[in-house]
Amino acid sequence: MSTYFQPQKYPAAEFASTGATGEALPVVVVGAGPVGMGVALGLAQRGIPVTVLEAADQVSFGSRAICISRHSLEVAARLGFGPELEKIVLPWVGGRSFYRDEQVLHFEMAHGEHDVRGPMVNVSQSEIEQIMTDTLLAHPLITFHWSSSVAGILRSDEDVTLDVDTAFGARRLRARWVVAADGGRSRMRELAGIRLQGNSYQGNYVIADIHWESTLPAERMVWFDPPSNPGSTIIMHQQPRDIWRIDYQLDRSDDAELETQEDRIRDRITRHLDWLENDVPWTLEWHGFYRAHALALDDFTHDRILFAGDAAHLVPIFGVRGLNSGMEDAETLAWTLAAVVHGTADESLLQAYSAERRAAWQQNVDNAGKSTLIMSPGSHGYRTTRDAVLALATTRPEFGHLVNPRQSSATHAHLSPLTWPVAEGTTGLLPGDPMEDRRVRVVTADGSVESSLNRVRGTGFAVLGVGVDAAGARMIAAHASALAMALSPESVRAVVVPAPGAVVDAAADLTVLDDPDGVLPTALGASAGECFVIRPDGLVLCRVRDLSLLGDVHDHLKTATAPTLGVVPAHTETTATPDDLLRENVWMGLSEALDQAEESDREGFLTRLALLLGSRSGLREFEEALAAAAHVSGKVCSGTPRHSHVDA
CATH class of the missing domain: 3.50.50.60 (FAD/NAD(P)-binding domain)
Known part of the structure; x- marks a missing residue:
């Protein structure tokens, strides 16, 4: 029986207008x-x-x-x-990505023992x-x-x-x-x-939910040009209660109105599940249509x-x-x-x-x-290089990172007018960065208890001091109390990690974390005595060493300004290696160049490019590159699913 969610309907309720003379x-x-x-x-x-x-x-x-x-x-x-x-x-x-029936990527998102x-x-x-x-x-x-x-x-x-x-x-x-x-x-x-x-991108996708009691793992699975639906791209995600989301790309020549009819959707999904050797019945629960913008x-x-x-x-x-x-x-x-x-x-x-x-x-x-x-290339150049990247990735795993979906992560606010600058050369967690929740231990009268940074700092502002002594802790608590009065009814909490050997007592206006090994300061990249002000939305507002500067926080918030001394925090969006970045730049640069080349001269352009690049490499490297390119271009898809890739 399907367990697809059915929303509750709500009755309309009468309400009175608010007139021009009444309070808005x-x-x-x-x-x-x-x-x-x-x-x-x-x-x-x-x-x-x-x-x-x-x-x-x-x-x-x-x-x-x-x-x-x-x-x-x-x-x-x-x-x-x-x-x-x-x-x-x-x-x-x-998740995993496949080109036809070959795995070309297996990725894991960052997660660690301290993550809540x-x-x-x-x-x-x-x-x-x-x-x-x-x-x-x-x-x-x-x-x-x-x-x-x-x-x-x-x-x-x-x-x-x-x-x-x-x-x-x-x-x-x-x-x-x-x-x-x-x-x-x-x-x-x-x-x-x-x-x-x-901009709006070329490429139309049908999205569908099916109820399917499959044993496939709960991971993002993508097939490019699968034998079940040649020329298409298919994405599968498991949801709770045996609901599976399936997205697939329509060809540019497909009639979107025709392809969004239920019999055509069932046919496409059936072909793919049959290719996966499915023998479990399924039902189509919902479907929609999507174009990227x-x-x-x-x-x-x-x-x-x-x-x-x-x-x-x-x-x-x-x-x-x-x-x-x-x-x-x-x-x-x-x-x-x-x-x-x-x-x-x-x-x-x-x-x-x-x-x-x-x-x-x-x-x-x-x-x-x-x-x-990668998912929906909108030009000849990007389609050509996307297909080349996928073909290469079947035998050259280093190209697989270009297929990485770059899953969503919290955005930063480095260029915000609210974000305070820092001293040049500052590293670690910077103003404008999100401070993610972490497991922490809180000092109580009965000993330390496990909690999380999110619970400790609450739903409002927080002032977090690391490596502070008793005097520094009292100063942080006093500034937090003053800020709470200025921002009332917004809450402001004071949290500290004591310096090694320092005795800091917890109080009603001060939360003390039990962190003798300095795990949190190390994770933040902070040295002893530094203080972070965290906004209600989890972003770091400022990072200061001079605790007296905490008295300026409200004045800057009130006028939506930040101090002008210091440098805008630097930020690196990617953890990619230099070689990864080089391949990404080559992929995008070559795609743009192919789009700019005359249609009648594309083969000539690529030949000239190969001669120029080959003349800069050794003969052995060039011959190996020729052999690798010839090998993948001559591969023929067997049409048989390789379940070892998706059942692991």
């Missing part, structure tokens, strides 16, 4: 996807009443986004729905939304209106008026701030008269309308950055908007949100764009 609502959130609900939870957590408008009468149906990163699970924990979510997820750590959570889990977006909805409906500061779509907007300097179509007729709501989180086809974006800018608004803030998630930006599906980047948007927008609503910061803080999250979109596009050029 503090915040209205348009859109009850994960991003909109994340913003609502973050605001309500900070004591701000929120009204949520959703055009549908239920959460979304179908898996949609399924891969949830470690960082998004941390966000979920801070927003209050993490424990329920983590009960139902399916963890995974890596694994690098990635799978669960359908609809189930995430249901858990979030249950959390919202139970919160006394959140008012939820289903079947309520925005039909018009009217903006002033002080508020935004929304005309809302409901099951009971037209209503009007006036709000001081409106968060537009209504998805990729955002009605709020349309009404505001703004458009996404960027890399689009964003130039500015995520438009007067008193603030855009987040897919309403603000779209990223290609590859590397699973859509929902994960949206959750980052939600948490950052929640604490910055709350500070403005409470009057502890200027509206310039919202411009900082916009600058940060647009820069984060660019980070995601830079990584996802490379994955898209």
Whole structure:
């Protein structure tokens, strides 16, 4: 029997309009996807009443986004729905890619003994939304209106008026701030008269969920040009309760309308499962259609309308950055908007949100764009080199890294106007970097107990000192208390790792970590006496050695500025080796050159290139390269699946 998730429907509820003379609502959130609900939870957590408008009468149906990163699970924990979510997820750590029937890549995402959570889990977006909805409906500061779509907007300097179509007729709501989180086809974006800018990629994908009691491992599996569907690319992911997500690419000549009919989808999936020698019955539960986009608004803030998630930006599906980047948007927008609503910061803080999250979109596009050029190459040059890379990778494993999906990881905010500079040459965890959750031990009256950095630092700001003595610990606690008063009702916690031999007593305003071996300072790359200020969204705001500088934190936050002395933190996006980077540059450079070459001269171009490069290498190396290229170009696919690659 299928265990596919069926969302609950919600009745529409009558509500009254808010007139021009009445008090405006503090915040209205348009859109009850994960991003909109994340913003609502973050605001309500900070004591701000929120009204949520959703055009549908239920959460979304179908898996949609399924891969949830470690960082998004941390966000979920801070927003209050993490424990329920983590009960139902399916963890995974890596995956395999195949060219026809040959394995060309086996990757594992980073994970270690001190990590609280694994690098990635799978669960359908609809189930995430249901858990979030249950959390919202139970919160006394959140008012939820289903079947309520925005039909018009009217903006002033002080508020935004929304005309809302409901099951009971037209209503009007006036709000001081409106968060537009209504998805990729955002009605709020349309009404505001703004458009996404960027690129759309060639390549159409059908996505489908099937119920299939398979014994294949829970990992990302990709087949390029499989014998079951020649010329296509097929992606498979397991979800909880024997649901499998299958994505496959359509040929440019395929009729998308025809290929999205259920009989054609069943035929494609049947051919692939038969090739895998499947004898287990399966059912088609849901299907959709996808095309890759890399689009964003130039500015995520438009007067008193603030855009987040897919309403603000779209990223290609590859590397699973859509929902994960949206959750980052939600948490950052929640604490910055709350500070403005409470009057502890200027509206310039919202411009900082916009600058940060647009820069984060660019980070995601830079990584996802490379994955898209492999998964769905949109030009002759990239198609030619992609196929060559795959063929080479069957016998030359060093080329396999080019097929790596570059899975989503937390973005940084190094160029944010909020991020403090550091002294030149500073290494380790830098301002603007995310501080991921780690296992720690906390000193209590009954001895040390296991906890995590996320639980210790709470949902607000934290001031973390490492290698400090008793006097330094007291100074950190005092600065944290002063910052808490200035940012009220935002919480601020003080946490310290004592220096070796130092005696630091835990107190109500100070958490002391038991770390005699200096594991945490080493992981942070910090020396004795340094202090980190961590933002509510987990990013490091500043890293200072002079503890008196902590007294300046609120002034800089209030005006969305950072000190000017020092250097912008350096950041390396990749752990790739120099040889890996060289191959990546060669792949992309050759692809671009092929696209620029005259069609009638492509063979001549490649011959001249080979002669030039061959003349710079030894005869033996050149002959080996010729033999390797001839070997893979002459390979013939056997058409027989090699299960040893996927059953391991």
